[in-house]
Amino acid sequence: MDTAxxxxxVIAGSQxxxxxxxxxxxxxxxxxxxxxxxxxxxxxxxxLCSETMVAVAKAKVPTVAVVEGVCSAAGLQLxxxxxxxxxxxxxxxxxPGVLIGLFCSTPAVAxxxxxxxxxxx
Numbered sequence: 001m002d003t004a005x006x007x008x009x010v011i012a013g014s015q016x017x018x019x020x021x022x023x024x025x026x027x028x029x030x031x032x033x034x035x036x037x038x039x040x041x042x043x044x045x046x047x048l049c050s051e052t053m054v055a056v057a058k059a060k061v062p063t064v065a066v067v068e069g070v071c072s073a074a075g076l077q078l079x080x081x082x083x084x085x086x087x088x089x090x091x092x093x094x095x096p097g098v099l100i101g102l103f104c105s106t107p108a109v110a111x112x113x114x115x116x117x118x119x120x121x
Contacts, residue, residue, distance in 0.1 A: 007061060007062075008061050008062045009056070009059055009061055009062070009063045009064070009082075010063075010066060011063070011064070011065045011066070011078065011082060012065070012068075013066075013067070013068060013069055017069060018069045018070060019069045019070040019071070019072075019075070020066075020067040020069050020070065020075055020079065020091070021070075021071060021072070021074070021075025021078060021079070023072050023073025023076070023077075023096075024049075024073060024074050029042055029045065049074055052078070053078060053081045054081075056078065056081040057081045057082075062083050062084070063081070063083045063084070064083065064084045064086065065079035065080075065082040065085045065086070066088070067079055067085060067086065067087045067088065067091040067093075068087075068088035068089075068090055068091055069088075069090055069092070070092055070094065071087075071091060071092070071093050071094070072093065072094035072095065072096055073094070073095060076093055076094070
């Protein structure tokens with residue numbers, strides 16, 4: 001990432017959508033794993049995902065995730081990789097992989113330090 005003229009990186013979902021990011025398309029991942037080559041496509045996908053998370057975490061400028069709507073699985077990992085995660089009133093956070101025998105634990109520690117809850121009680 002060229003940071004010479006960048007003062008911050010802000011990651012936000014598209015306005016009007018119900019999700020910041022729902023993470024990986026699990027049907028796509030399953031198809032990649034079942035494809036000829038023993039899942040090399042899935043491995044490449046997860047490698048790219050990992051490289052992206054590391055690049056965000058190591059950015060030389062402040063990084064902010066602005067979450068409005070659903071933020072789950074790899075999307076939650078992306079948001080948690082930022083220096084600051086700001087959640088709007090309609091934000092929700094999930095690790096739904098548990099429903100298919102997986103658990104996305106990667107963002108767990110980062111979430112403790114990075115979530116700013118703007119919900120009013």
